[in-house]
Amino acid sequence: MKFETKAIHIGEEPNLSQGGTGDVVIPIHLSTTFARKDVEQPTGRYEYSRTGNPTRRALEKRLAALENAQFGLAFASGMAAEATLILSILKSGDHIVAFDDLYGGTKRLFNKVFRKFGIEVTYVDARDPENVARAVNQHTKLFWMETPTNPLMKLCDIKEISEIGKEKNIITVIDNTFMSPYFQKPLDLGADIVIHSTTKYLGGHSDVVGGAIMLSNQKLFESLLFNQNSIGAVPSPFDCYLVLRGIKTLAVRMQRHAYNAQKIAEYLEHHPKVKKVYYPGLPSHPQHDLAKKQMSGFGGMLSFEIDGTLTDAKIFLKRLKIFAVAESLGGVESLIELPALMSHTSIPAKEREKLGISDTLIRVSVGLEDVEDLIDDLENALAG
Ligand SMILES: *Cc1c(COP(=O)(O)O)cnc(C)c1O
Secondary structure, three states: OOHHHHHHHOOOOOOOOOOOOOOOOOOOOOOOEOOOOEOOEOOOOOOEOOOOOHHHHHHHHHHHHHOOOOEEEEEOOHHHHHHHHHHHHOOOOOEEEEEOOOOHHHHHHHHHHHHHHOOEEEEEOOOOHHHHHHOOOOOEEEEEEEOOOOOOOOOOOHHHHHHHHHHHOOEEEEEOOOOHHHHOOOOOOOOOEEEEEOOOOOOOOOOOOOEEEEEOOHHHHHHHHHHHHHHOOOOOHHHHHHHHHHHOOHHHHHHHHHHHHHHHHHHHHOOOOEEEEEOOOOOOOOOHHHHHHHOOOOOOEEEEEEOOOHHHHHHHHHHOOOOEEOOOOOOOOOEEEOOOOOOOOOOOHHHHHHHOOOOOEEEEEOOOOOHHHHHHHHHHHHHO
């Protein structure tokens, strides 16, 4: 089965057996517990809804299928997936090598939560895989990467980094939230584990918070499954239904997100008030070749720097009528934000500067509106 077909059918095959109702859409199974005929063992597959739930199970099957994985697990948020993953695989004294431009919430989880438990993290510029290899020490258990990163759209080579990991017995984790499995499949490139914030493109409508882990390693899966139940950061059946529903249109949404983002990136690149545009689909992106190699499209996220001051950036955002000034990404509506004052305020100004996140850097999650309307909105706001 091809991607679009799996996205609609896997996990939601109508039950046409005796007693089955033939639902085309899986019911939202609200029952927290499942009765049994025999005291000694459950009658069906389910006992208690934290441990397993039919609506969640449908979602987990579909999640696995999208990433060409053997196993999928759904969580209450992207952060819940990340925390459960670390608690399942690492112990005190272990070490992670991570991309220095990681999602802020992931850095906070590493630095403020897990450091207290003796887990160390080294951040490197993973655009060069050599930097990843050099940071390895005898305690390194995980590589934790995102590509492209947020908001600077830096890429790392999933295949090369996974190879370094395999050689040194280190597990490679890729946060694939930005590309979605439609445009990038890290497991096919050699990574061991993929994580997602399903809040973003998989849900796709800015109305559900969720997370996911996909992998094919049976032993790692068993320990994650054990901790999914033991820790209990699971999504509600209704949330699972929303993500299942969102995924059905993932392919067509991603195509349009990327089409609109490419047009906007090209428009901005030629605007006299724009200093720089960061979008992997532009030939001017320094890693455009790597993007073409490991992604099948360039996604819906881009950033740009306007020529001016922080005040100019704030005035520009105020003038916009269609773009909502908001954090988050991946929904049908276009969102825009100022990392220096919004998503990345937790990073000290000096470090932000070092990373290249200037006061006039603007991040855009390009939605599915008519692209001419979006460009008109930007044009008017930039004109002032
Ligand atoms: C949003 C996000 C997360 C965290 O996911 P939540 O669902 O908000 O908990 C992790 N990684 C990336 C890249 C994200 O964009």
